[in-house]
Amino acid sequence: MRYLPLTPADRASMLETIGAATVDDLFIDVPAEARLAGPIEGLPAHASEMAVERHMSALAAKNLSAGAAPFFLGAGAYRHHVPASVDHLIQRGEFLTAYTPYQPEIAQGTLQVLFEFQTQVARLFGTDIANASMYDGSTACWEAILMAARITRKGRSVLSGGLHPHYGEVVRTMAKFTKDDIVSLAPELTADPDDAAVIAAIDATTSCVVVQYPDVMGRIPDLAAISEAAHAVGALVIAVITEPVALGLIEAPGMLGADIVVGEGQSLGVGLQFGGPYLGLFGCREKFVRQMPGRLCGQTVDAEGKRGFVLTLSTREQHIRREKATSNICTNSGLCALAFSIHLTLLGGEGLARLAAVNHARAQQTFERLAKVPGVTILNTAYFNEATVILPRDAREVVRELADRQVLGGVSLGRLFPVADGLHNGLLVAATETTTDEDIEAFATALEAVLAGASA
Amino acid sequence: MTRYFSEDHEWIEVEGDLGTVGITDYAQGQLGDITFVEVPAEGASVSKGDSVSVVDSVKAASDVYTPVSGTIAAVNEALADQPELVNTEAETGGWLFRVTLSDAAELGTLMDEAAYKSYVDSL
């Protein structure tokens, strides 16, 4: 077998060294009745590279990939162009096949990347510091709520109705077990986000408010006003970013008073991948560093005085703190963080700003055109690259009918919020730099046909 | 002033009803370089044996138990910037907190310096 270097002669000679007659003698601690006599029946045997490639390619071919159709989905995962050098560099074996950098003398490559990544995230978010990444945006969001509770010693968290419903579900699921008090505001189809409702829900027992920016319907909350109201009663503001490219154009949450900023970093460098692996971004004020979850890389010097980097403050983590750890998260999302960091290094601040401007311009073009489709209106007063389109009927059906026409036309609010009333005619539509004039026209034309009741 | 020691390697020096608490020189030697000290909140009411403080070294986080019950009267602010004081001056400038004793009788359960020394020698 191509992945197994031992030859039959090797095995025989090694068994002799060990003093065992057969390899099965090494499994004598497994009770005989549980030991399998041979390969598990009903499963296929080994296959050549060619055969496996054929099998997997056939499965891949059953999917309609984003690049093969006019594509307008977002809702927390965005299709951006990833420069070829990003994917080349992350496949360097020294990055791809290294472990968590526990031996810093021979892991400076990974460690320096993490230090650069932390600096990039902090500067993007406008926070003092950032960690070395988390599983994804949704788990980072829950970790931020736990961190706020540790800092404020209060347990009531207010979730804006504009929070991605999967993030909200993760929070509510975990809180059910930890007994944290979560107040979830209802999502509503309004032109502006629910800032007033969020502010009204803050009271003296509130640990934190969780506000997505831009929110799941593409609207942009007034973080400064929310921060002022929260800070007045000692509550923290957690800003959630699901589209980091937006921060090339709109103000960084840390500059608007957010105390903790978390997000999903998939947009930069990572690609869609049917939902994972992605990477959670996590930044906050420096004074909270000891309460922070996740791996942290810090600068230090070696025995010869050279600058170097190590994982640090690990006493917060579960492999040391055991039941007193600050977080359940054990690993970070290292390779995705590397991809994010390379992409952001290629862009630089100016490039990110220009990329964001192009995204916004493409979105404006898209919504200008969609607004001309009979029966269609645009909900948002303001948006970055994603907004909510109101259709004359349930958007779930429309999405399926668009797919029948080979158009991937957005995410229906009905799928995202199945139990919420009054949202089902809403369709989330996102455009990015990958969106072409032809895509926009094809989408609008197909939507016109679907709404007119034409058959595909 | 009298100094007492606990089996958990805390020392307490008592003057009137005020006790100053730290970890022993032996304990700091076992922990290695101290990197951070989490001190209790002033005014907190604590019971003998409560974990009230945490001393971090690079690879370990160790709980510090109060050897007496009472109210936290003061904490050593200098440790925020100089946690290494717990290494260099464990039984003087590296004190952790002061506690107003609520039950002086609890001191009777602690060791004196000689008893602590033989306790450490037995470890």
Place this chain on the structure above:
Amino acid sequence: MNAPNASGWRPSMGEAGEAKFATSSGDYGLMLEEALSFELGSADKCGVDIDEPSRAPAAGLSKFLRKSTPALPGLTEPETVRHYTRLSRQNYAIDLGPFPLGSCTMKHNPRLNEKMARLPGFADVHPMQPQTTVQGALEVIEQLADWLITLTGMASVAMSPKAGAHGELCGLLCIRAALDARGETRDVVLVPESAHGTNPATAAFAGFKVESIPATPAGRVDVAALKAKLGPNVAGVMITNPNTCGLFEPDMREIADAVHAAGGYVYCDGANFNAIVGKVRPGDLGVDAMHINLHKTFSTPHGGGGPGAGPVVLSEALAPFAPLPFVTRGADGSIHLVEEENAAEGHAQAFGRMVAFHGQMGMFTRALTYILSHGADGLRTVAEDAVLNANYVLRSCEDLLPAPFADSGPCMHEALFSDAGLAEGFSTLDIAKGLIDEGFHPMTVYFPLVVKGAMLVEPTETESKAGLDRFIASLRSLAERAKAGDESLHSAPHFAPRRRLDETLAARKPVLVWQGEPGIPGTPSLSEIGGS
């Protein structure tokens, strides 16, 4: 004859042991130093060509606009490629040599996995596309789920957890949900003292109190002590099998039966599944839940610390509580996701959701590719060779390094040594750092905690005999040097990109982001870029 060597080329090598001198660049041949991207880049550089935007920002956006461009220096593509390539050379990796970290299963990462994960039909698919357009992606999840269920002999699998610890949490939350459904409030989880630190952390996170079970002198769970703790308050046990001492728990079935009889559940930490895949099914041993680290047993890359993937296989008793989403196949043969939208139809007991979207799809693709490559027969050989390699290391070194449990029989996939018997002042750390100078990655050190100065060596099945012989020779040489009191070990490594790093300084005064150098243009201070 012609004058020999008219070119001036010197056929002989320089004198051995020449003193190292300082080069002008700070680099030494292929030992390359690399500055931070923030020191190399500048605001006017960009490695991506981006069109001019076709429109100015909409009026509605004006009050939200950034006041200044993010303070992130850019690099052109050649500079970027060079920066990261130079950095990569400061890393050790499996591609360079053995990476024998015990309990981490650092095996070869087949490149076919990478190629398959990058097929546009997998890599360029949005998680919320209409399900009719992603049937192939759902089929990957279904096929991998079938393999994991069959290989473990369990009833179902929750695919969405993002990593091992997340899978542990998922398993314990299933147990909590099952107890809630029974109307019971059992709040204690029993964890052997040799457990991974994540086990007690996860149990506490899930709201359980942790009680520790001692180990026997033979390195196994003390079954009598465990049974004595069982009672109406015990929700379950968390057992790692094979355990962290590298040994199989022969009494697993007896433990499981006792726990079940007392009304509890059995969680198995599957981090060490590589030792037994295809040889024994955890389901046959009474396990109710076990996470599988796809990045260990099933060869998805560790990537310098993630991303991982931690699906959790579940018994009949726990299956109804698995979190959303998961895949099912309808009567018409189409596969669909069970999400919040349709969970009420037959899956009302799902305990909730652990992640946005559907889990680590990119890792599923890689793991399935690996599994299909090996097949049922190959996976069995994986376990056999992994165990053979570990026993070979154990028996080849035990005369020099004490192996605390060597007398209790063969080890599984990892060999455990201790530093007892080294010269005064020498310890596991010196052996580990010495291995770096020898060109190897060190083993796991000071774990498990039940052995003082532990060294846990997991070679995996992808090391050749010749490779193992080289590693063994180095380990033996280091043990001999440490026994002889060779002082040079204390300052090892001598030949790595960095010498020992000051971790105390890093932890006392954390510097977590680049602060910039005063006077370097384009590097604003922290106060200028925001924050408190």
